Amino acid sequence: xxxxxxxxxxxxxxxxxxxxxxxxxxxxxxxxxxxxxxxxxxxxxxxxxxxxxxxxxxxxxxxxxxxxxxxxxxxxxxxxxxxxxxxxxxxxxxxxxxxxxxxxxxxxxxxxxxxxxxxxxxxxxxxxxxxxxxxxxxxxxxxxxxxxxxxxxxxxxxxxxxxxxxxxx
Amino acid sequence: xxxxxxxxxxxxxxxxxxxxxxxxxxxxxxxxxxxxxxxxxxxxxxxxxxxxxxxxxxxxxxxxxxxxxxxxxxxxxxxxxxxxxxxxxxxxxxxxxxxxxxxxxxxxxxxxxxxxxxxxxxxxxxxxxxxxxxxxxxxxxxxxxxxxxxxxxxxxxxxxxxxxxxxxxxxxxxxxxxxxxxxxxxxxxxxxxxxxxxxxxxxxxxxxxxxxxxxxxxxxxxxxxxxxxxxxxxxxxxxxxxxxxxxxxxxxxxxxxxxxxxxxxxxxxxxxxxxxxxxxxxxxxxxxxxxxxxxxxxxxxxxxxxxxxxxxxxxxxxxxxxxxxxxxxxxxxxxxxxxxxxxxxxxxxxxxxxxxxxxxxxx
Numbered sequence: 358x359x360x361x362x363x364x365x366x367x368x369x370x371x372x373x374x375x376x377x378x379x380x381x382x383x384x385x386x387x388x389x390x391x392x393x394x395x396x397x398x399x400x401x402x403x404x405x406x407x408x409x410x411x412x413x414x415x416x417x418x419x420x421x422x423x424x425x426x427x428x429x430x431x432x433x434x435x436x437x438x439x440x441x442x443x444x445x446x447x448x449x450x451x452x453x454x455x456x457x458x459x460x461x462x463x464x465x466x467x468x469x470x471x472x473x474x475x476x477x478x479x480x481x482x483x484x485x486x487x488x489x490x491x492x493x494x495x496x497x498x499x500x501x502x503x504x505x506x507x508x509x510x511x512x513x514x515x516x517x518x519x520x521x522x523x524x525x526x
Numbered sequence: 527x528x529x530x531x532x533x534x535x536x537x538x539x540x541x542x543x544x545x546x547x548x549x550x551x552x553x554x555x556x557x558x559x560x561x562x563x564x565x566x567x568x569x570x571x572x573x574x575x576x577x578x579x580x581x582x583x584x585x586x587x588x589x590x591x592x593x594x595x596x597x598x599x600x601x602x603x604x605x606x607x608x609x610x611x612x613x614x615x616x617x618x619x620x621x622x623x624x625x626x627x628x629x630x631x632x633x634x635x636x637x638x639x640x641x642x643x644x645x646x647x648x649x650x651x652x653x654x655x656x657x658x659x660x661x662x663x664x665x666x667x668x669x670x671x672x673x674x675x676x677x678x679x680x681x682x683x684x685x686x687x688x689x690x691x692x693x694x695x696x697x698x699x700x701x702x703x704x705x706x707x708x709x710x711x712x713x714x715x716x717x718x719x720x721x722x723x724x725x726x727x728x729x730x731x732x733x734x735x736x737x738x739x740x741x742x743x744x745x746x747x748x749x750x751x752x753x754x755x756x757x758x759x760x761x762x763x764x765x766x767x768x769x770x771x772x773x774x775x776x777x778x779x780x781x782x783x784x785x786x787x788x789x790x791x792x793x794x795x796x797x798x799x800x801x802x803x804x805x806x807x808x809x810x811x812x813x814x815x816x817x818x819x820x821x822x823x824x825x826x827x828x829x830x831x832x833x834x835x836x837x838x839x840x841x842x843x844x845x846x847x848x849x850x851x852x853x854x855x856x857x858x859x860x861x862x863x864x865x866x867x868x869x870x871x872x873x874x875x876x877x878x879x880x881x882x883x884x885x886x887x888x889x
Contacts, residue, residue, distance in 0.1 A: 362555065365555070366551060369551060369554075373547065373549065374544075377544055377547060377549075378540040378544075379540075381539075381540065381542065381544070382536060382539060382540055387544055387545050388545075388548070391547060391548040391549055394547075394549055395548075395549055395550065395553070395554060398549065398551065398554040398558075399553075399554045399557045399558045400558070401554075401558070402554055402555050402557075402558025402559070403558040403559075405558070461535045461536075461538070461539050462539060465539070476532065476536075477536065479529075480529060480532045480533045480536055481533070481536040481537065481540065494682065494683060494700065495672060495683065496671060496672055496683070499672070499674075508529070508532065511532065515535075
């Protein structure tokens with residue numbers, strides 16, 4: 358294995374859990390998330406000589422992942438690849454309320470992919486409006502409107518279960 | 527729920543216990559290596575073109591690769607009459623000119639897709655080079671600082687004004703694209719397949735000329751319907767054809783995958799079902815045999831396969847066709863278990879000989 362390839366493998370092994378979590382928030386399904394991560398890592402390897410010289414590889418990989426996700430979802434019939442024996446129920450984090458986790462997952466899955474990606478970038482990745490706009494390839498205004506619409510949609514779906522919006526965690 | 531509440535929820539969801547990873551790093555490296563080789567080829571071609579040393583290549587670009595008898599400059603300049611929604615069963619447009627080496631069809635792994643609010647045409651060059659054309663009916667796209675195509679939640683930043691296409695305004699898009707208003711209120715977007723963030727754009731020299739020539743060559747107002755190896759009876763509302771993946775066969779479009787849905791694509795809860803087929807003798811695609819339930823469709827043996835969030839009915843041999851009906855996008859909610867079998871039982875296979883296929887899909 359050559360030096361750059363070693364660097365690539367080391368980077369991926371170190372960041373795989375983070376990438377899977379991010380993909381899971383976008384897909385709400387671990388198996389689809391793994392498909393998304395697989396596609397992302399393929400593209401990353403293609404561009405690794407360039408990516409490896411970047412100051413912030415994570416940001417670059419995150420961009421690949423989100424754009425790959427949105428690229429797949431632009432067509433309503435995106436292909437879902439399931440490997441044999443892969444079907445199993447998603448688990449729940451220790452200490453988390455299973456009902457709440459399922460509610461949130463279903464609510465996120467029910468909003469359009471671009472709104473979902475915007476919410477994940479803003480409130481999980483903590484990107485600001487300008488950073489999100491660059492990553493998504495849209496204007497700051499679009500990010501604001503997507504954020505607003507996404508939050509409103511989640512609020513509509515979750516508030517009955519959340520007693521008016523307060524965090525019962 | 528406020529923004530802080532959403533942060534808490536997302537972090538909690540991200541903390542969900544994951545199953546073992548299915549990531550195959552060796553596969554990613556192997557495929558990524560192929561991608562690198564392709565990028566090197568592209569880079570080499572770009573250098574040739576930029577140096578002006580590729581007079582032969584430039585000359586070759588003037589030779590139509592397909593449909594050479596029809597010249598793009600015969601396109602009417604007034605713009606065609608464009609409906610508010612396309613008929614998915616009749617692709618509205620087609621490529622008129624493609625650079626040498628490009629072709630339309632499944633041979634390169636690409637297909638065109640016809641839907642009511644978008645027609646996607648793919649042309650493939652043989653080693654992962656793809657030209658994609660998105661054709662929209664009137665009222666879908668609007669161009670300002672961004673080009674926004676509402677039905678597809680798509681927003682692409684406009685870079686600059688491009689040369690008019692048949693007298694109609696056109697713009698370069700940041701995402702390696704060119705868009706033009708081919709008729710009042712109706713837009714087409716052309717994208718070159720590559721990583722948009724890495725590709726110099728707008729293109730220059732011969733590549734620019736080729737892109738503009740592809741754009742000028744697009745033929746609108748086509749009326750040739752797609753042919754199907756089956757027909758469907760009694761498909762009741764709200765079910766309707768939402769997309770058809772197709773490819774040319776002997777110069778006429780034939781279906782690859784039919785997609786039906788029970789709601790508009792921008793609705794929050796929509797079921798999508800896909801109908802796929804292949805000749806039963808085809809060896810590369812078979813029905814699953816394990817973990818399935820055995821059922822019958824019109825007296826023919828079939829299997830029903832389930833997984834979290836989706837299902838598929840597969841009929842191994844029905845009048846020489848292997849047919850499959852599956853949930854295409856069950857992310858939003860669990861599918862109705864009756865759907866795939868219900869739809870499968872409305873199918874009427876014709877057989878594997880394209881000479882007998884029909885354009886009268888819904889009866």
